[in-house]
Structures are given as C-alpha cells and as structure tokens.
Amino acid sequence: MSKFIFVTGGVVSSLGKGITAASVGRLLKSHGLSVTIVKCDPYINVDAGTMAPLQHGEVFVTDDGAETDLDLGYYERFLDITVGRDNIITAGKVYQSVISKEREGKYLGQTVQVIPHITNEIKERFFKASKGYDITIIEIGGTVGDIESLPFLEAARQMRPDRNHNDTIYIHVTLIPYLSSSDELKTKPTQHSVNKLREIGIDPDIIVCRTEKSLSREIKNKIALFCSVPQEAVIEAPNAPSIYHVPDILKKQGINEQIMMLLRLRSKKWDYEEWSSYVSKLTESANRPSVKIAIAGKYTQLKDSYKSLVEALEQAGIANEINIDFSFLDVQHKNFQTDIKKVDGIVVPGGFGDRGIEGKIDTVKFARENNIPFLGICLGMQCAVIEFARNVLNLKKAHSTEFNKKTPHKVVDIMEAQKTVKEKGGTMRLGAYSCALKPSSLAKKIYGKSAIKERHRHRYEFNPKYMTACAKKGLITSGIHKKMNLPEMVELKNHPWFLAVQFHPEFKSRPLSSHPLFDSFIRASIKQSKTSGKRKEFKI
C-alpha cells in the first residue's frame, strides 16, 4: 500500500504548491522510491478543457487525453513520469460521479451527503491513483479557508485515522510576508492558516515557508512553537533562481530525510546526479549567448498560457548550451510586424478562435519567404497550410472552416469524427495518437525513427484533399495518422527549417530529455542568428 503526502496551501494562492509537491517527489524518487502525484482542483468544471488559458494558464494534455491543470506538466517534468486522468481530481468530476451513482440507485435509501459520500468518492480516487506506487503525493488546490476545498481537506484528514498513523503526512506551504516599513518578517498569517487547518482536523508535519528574506533562527522557533512542529520541520523556501532549483533548496534543509523518517521509510539508494547536473547546466546557460525566439500568439498577457511551450524551448536551449531570448508577439497589435524582423526563429503556437488569425498567417508568410526557422503547432500548422494555399497555390480565399464556414477552399476543415459532436467538454481529438513519418523527410531525420506518438487537442485538420496540390508546390505532408488518414506534420522543401505539426510536442519535453523537434528548431535558429542582417525587407 502506498504512503500519502498531502500538500496544502495557506495565506495566499500562487505560492508554488505544485512546484513544492513536484520537488518533494523528485527527492523521494532519488531515494529509489516509486512516486506519483495527484492534483485536486476544487472548481466545479469537470476538467480544465473549457477554461480560457488567460484565466488558468495552459490546459495540459496527458497521453490518455485528460485536459488538466498546468501543474500536471510540472509533475511530468520534475519526476520524469507520465501521468493521466487518475492524477487529476476536480470537484466537478467528483460531484458528477456521485450524482450519477445516486441516479443509478446505488445509494438507495440513503441521504447523499458531502460526508461520507463525496469524501468517500475522493478517497477512492486517491487509492486508485496510488496503486503500485510507494508514495502518492496529493496537492490540494486553493487556499486553506476557502469553501471550495473543504471536502478535499476533509478527505485528506480522514486518511490518517483510516490507516496507520505513519502512512500519511501533511505538508503546509505558507507565506511569511516581509514588511519593508518595519523591516520585519511576519509569522501571524502562517499561525492563522495553521490554526485554520487544525480546525479542520489536520496537524501539519512540515511547514514550507515562502519568503523573500531568509528566516532567522528566532523566527523559525516562533513558527515551530505556534504551529507545533519541530524547528527542523520549518523549511525556508526563498525565491529561487529557477523552479528547478527548488528540490536542491529543500534537500539542503533535509526535507526528504524528515519525510522518510515520518513515513518510516528506508532509502533504497541516492541517485540525484542527473538532476543536479541539469540544474548546473541551467545555471550556466544564463551567461551564454542568446538566440531570439518569437512566440506569435494572442494570449501574451499571461505567460502561463504557453507554459509547456516555453519550458520545451528552454530545455532545448539548455541542451544546446544557449540562452533563449523570448519575444511574445501579440499578433493583434500593429507593432508586431516590426518586432518580428529581429528574431532568429518563429513559433506560431496552438489556439482557438479567429482573434489574431490574419496576423498569424502573415507571420508564417514572413518566416516562409525570409527563410526564418519556423515551427507551427496545432493552430500554427493550420495557419501554415492556409498561408501556403493563399499565397503559393493562389487560392486567395482559402481558409479554415473554424473561421469561415463558407470559404470556397476549405484547406482546413472539421474532422469527420467531430461533425456530430454537440457537447464542448472533453470532446476534441485528445491525447496520444500514432504518426508515421515519411522516409527522407526532415521530420524523420529529426526523430530518427519512422513512427512516433504525440499528444493532440483539436477539432480541425489539414484537409487531405489538398495534400497533393500542396506537395507539388513544396509543402509536403511528412507525418500521417494512418488509421484515420489524418495529416499530422507538414514541411517545406527549399527552406532551411519549416515544420508544422498538428499535435503538441511541448507536452512531452522534459528537462532530462529535451524534445527532438525543439532541439532541432533551436539548432536551426542558432544557425539563423549567425546570418541575420542579410534578410529581405519585411513585406506582407
């Protein structure tokens, strides 16, 4: 049976609970234990798929097609594991399942209540996700004191009395604010949030304190005293140079040893080398020369909207010993055309809706005509096809039926299987699908194999009817999902690096194994950075 570690948050949101949970996971994995992580999201949405990226950051997609919170991306990246739909528990999903069991008559005679029915449903999901792992880390979203997260906290509380005392521990991540006027760190909000946790019946075993300034021994003693934990269980978490430094910061204060002791576990080995060498490479890359990469999208106000993409590009930068200088270009803004002239590589990322679509198509044209390395992702590939049809095949009114239902040239069209879909939630083409790569294509060369699997999230596709016409003029389909005859990758002949994909490769890039597509794109951009200046004038 798995041991459980619950991670809760106090005082304010956005403290980095997900990073703390993932960092603890990385450390325990280094001890030779098998670790999985689960996120509890207290919102009523059944999944994150129907939420705008500007509200919650990107929607992370798993191999098995779950649309989740971006924290699951951190879990995969930190632990180098593959998570799935069992690793995300939303209040919406829990209530939906309890209500449908009630309708089926499974609780006949009973009044269905939050305790025990909702909490039992939550606990069943904890156990399901934990099967086969030594350790299950469960991050509870929201802040202690919120109404929404109460059923999750209650379920977490019950896990200790339900089982042996040493099978469950609680880590509380909290904030120690600094008041500049009195030059003081304040512990009161932490005391209050721990009290709140106690009211619910949870006694935290470890307190992780987010702080801008180092905590003195005196402050640590005070927190320990008021929160009833040993002094060494007060862990300081200052702002780190990068999120990947957090495991190190926690390790230096012995968090892993304390957890092992509390859970009565023995270390099987200590294997931290790979992680620390990645962190050293990351630190060194800050002083390296830069390559300028544009992300031409429309969610530029919230960088978390492109989290996995940025991470994948950074990981490829580190692998190629170069710094990435990002420029987030809002394609709806008129200045973007001037800004795009200065870059070494262009990414048009995924997206929905027609806002900024013409700007994205113009961006592709610029990359194509000026030999700038170009990577199109999902909507980015669809834009590449539209641009090529309009400007090379001369089908001036070519478009996607997502944006113009009446276009005479439906070069991007809704997939057959999507035509009958009525409900929006969870109905896109989601998760990992196989893709066969064309011999002697750039795609095949990059992946070094002829079959791959990548993750999808879309309803529209490059209309196969236009594949031959495009190929004749130089835009070849280099990847295909054979079973359904869906074009998955296109690339330009006679261009240094122009590749667009219907899937989201960014979801599979990991710090310890950067993704071949991003790797190759960054190498092409480095090459480009050496020749820039010789570029044609920008005209669209």
Ligand code: GLN
């Ligand atoms: N809106 C497009 C579609 O549904 C692209 C989706 C995406 O970029 N993830 O096909």
